[in-house]
Every structure is written in structure tokens, then in C-alpha cells.
Amino acid sequence: MNTVPAALTMNKKIQNLIDRYEAARDRRLPRLLDFWQGRIPYLVSIEAGFTRYASCGGIEENFQANLYDFEKTLACPSDTLPNLEPWFGTGVLAEVFGCTYFWRQGDAPAVHYAYHTLDEIRDIPKPDLSSGKVAALILEAIAYFKERTGGQLPMCLTDTQSAADNATLILDASEFFIACYTAPDIVRRFLRMINDLIIEFSQKQAEAIGDCLVLPGRIIAASLPAAHGGTGITIADDNLAVASPQINADFFLPLDDQIGQAFGGAAIHSCGNWGHTIPLLRQWKNLTMVECKISSPMDPNPTPPEQIRDALRGTDIAVQVTLNNEVERDFDLLDRLAAPGLRLIVRFLNDGTGDIQSRYDLVNRRLQKIYG
Secondary structure (H helix, E strand, O other): OOOOOOOOOOOHHHHHHHHHHHHHHHHHHHHHHHHHOOOOOEEEEEEOOOHHHOOOOOHHHHHHHHHHHHHHHHOOOOOOOOOEOOOOOOOHHHHHOOOEEEOOOOOOOEEEOOEOOHHHHOOOOOOOHHHOHHHHHHHHHHHHHHHHHOOOOOEOOOOOEOHHHHHHHHEOHHHHHHHHHHOHHHHHHHHHHHHHHHHHHHHHHHHHHHHHEEEOOOOOOOOEEHHHOOOOEEEEOHHHHOOOHHHHHHHHHHHHHHHHHHHOOEEEEOOOOOOOOHHHHHHOOOEEEEEEEOOOOOOOOOOOHHHHHHHHOOOOOEEEEEOOOOHHHHHHHHHHHOOOOOOEEEEEEOOOOOOHHHHHHHHHHHHHHHHO
């Protein structure tokens, strides 16, 4: 891993980026606030650059990748704003439990199970967060990012994995899912322990980021600076797509809701088709947003748009979906999803080809037609 250099002053390139961000923020913030406060029903968001998810072998490398992604995204026509993200993989808390990180040059790191049988975690004590080397790395990266930018560029928390996702990184996934049926008390104790660490670590990050914090952050394009009313936290809970609605309701969603309670709301992301579970979100008062895929180029097993629409239309739960870069290919899916009464963020990615302004205008006109 790279070491953090001594205090560095802001260079002209970073100052120029700050100036451009502040100008874009002043233009876009009113529309963002209108969306969050219910005055408009949808936003169109464009993102460019994901190099930070592969360039994470050290703090400086990840910082430079973040600047590249930030600048590329800021140049796109969009209703939303980019942010910095200290990203060093998804196994941060798994490493606290003793899992081994496997660093890969030019790619995201992996993490290996620490435990293979239920008996090994039956009476496992709650680990000390301070023992986590990757958790410490993230806090160090936050301080470094703030120092290099003078705390003038927005920053989100790192990739927050749910208790269930962390459990299947720490313990063999097959063993974990079987135990949900055969040893529910052991599973609940294990999940609560992980959830407590999620809240503890997220609070430490939020305190470290301070005034430049954006919420709910990460994959949620409509994230707002906390100073302008941004609230909540983004949680990746990919096991919602593979577990039954009963298991999700009994074990996983209550813990996501608990995290949401600690942070003023939870935005839940899951890959895959989790339409069978999305209606359950209406039962939990702290689950405020859904992020999912409806397009097969963006996910090999996307959620049917009608399931999302029918479950969440008429609620305060907002929905974010990501379309294929060739947006017209997904207009049928968008027509099946968007409807008056459904709060919607439509996101697509700038792949560097074609006229990005034209794509933004196409999506915006389509939504204007649907929402009147």
C-alpha cells in the first residue's frame, strides 16, 4: 500500500475543479432540493468514469482516480452532482472479523472467508473496529482527500455493505443461508453484531468527512450536501435478490431499517431481480429510496419495471434506475416504470460516444411526456 505524503497544498488543477464544482452546484442545487422536497417528480442523472473502483491500490492512486471520475462526471449535462468516494473494496468490515484482503493490481480487491462452519461463529465475540486495517485506511484516505481539496469538494461514505452482505463475506454463504432456517438465533446474534459495527464505522466516517459530507451518498446520484439538508445512508444489500421475501423480512430488512434510523433514512441497493421483496419496503419507516436495475445490459437479471412501479407508486420512497447508454433502447422499459405518483431518478452513463446532451434531452422529454 502507498503511504500518505506529508501535508500538500492544493494545486491549480484542484482549485479549478473546485471552482467548476461550485458553479455547477449553484445551478443544480435548486432542482435537487425541489426533488427531495417533493416539488418535482423526477431527475435525470449522467455519470462518467468508474476508475476509482479499480485504481485503489493506495490512497494517492485512489485520490487521482476520484479526481478523474469527478471531473468527467461534472462535465456531463445532469441534474445531479458528483462526489469523492474513498473506495477500497466491499470487505472492509469482513476484514475486521479476520477475513484476508486480496489486493489485485488494476482491479477491485477481493476478500476470503474467515469462517466455513456455523460452529465457528456460534459464540464469536464482537471484534474491535480499531483492529481493521482497511477501515483505518479509509479514515486515513478521508483525511487525505480533505487535505488535498481543502475540504471544498463533496465526499460520501465508503461502500456500506449490509449486515447480510457482510455475513456472506465472513462466513461461507451456503452455511449462512442454511442457518437462517436451522439456527435463526445464532444468525440473528451474528447479524446484530455486524450491524452495530456498520453503524459505528459509518458514524466515524461521517465525523471525519465533516462539512463536505453528502448523503445518502455512493450510488445514489441525487445525493445532497448534509449542509443543504442531505440525509440518510446508502446500503448495498445484494442478498435481497437471492433470499426469499420471508427471510428478507425476518432477518435483513429490519437491520437495514435500524441503520436508516441512525442516519435519517436508508437508500437500499441490490443487484439482480429483487422485485419480490421491494413491496416489503413499505412496512419500514426508515427505508426511503430504492436503487435497482431494469435493463438487461446493465444487469443480467434485472427487476421487472412493473413490479417496482406497482410496489412504490404513491409512496414517499424514491426509485433510481440505470439505463443502457443508448437510452432509446430502454424507452420501453422506462415507459413501463415511470408513472405519476412515482418519484424517479433516471441515471445513465457517459461512455464517451455520441452526443451526451442529446441523450439527456431525449430522456428529459420522455419523462416530461409521462409526468405531464
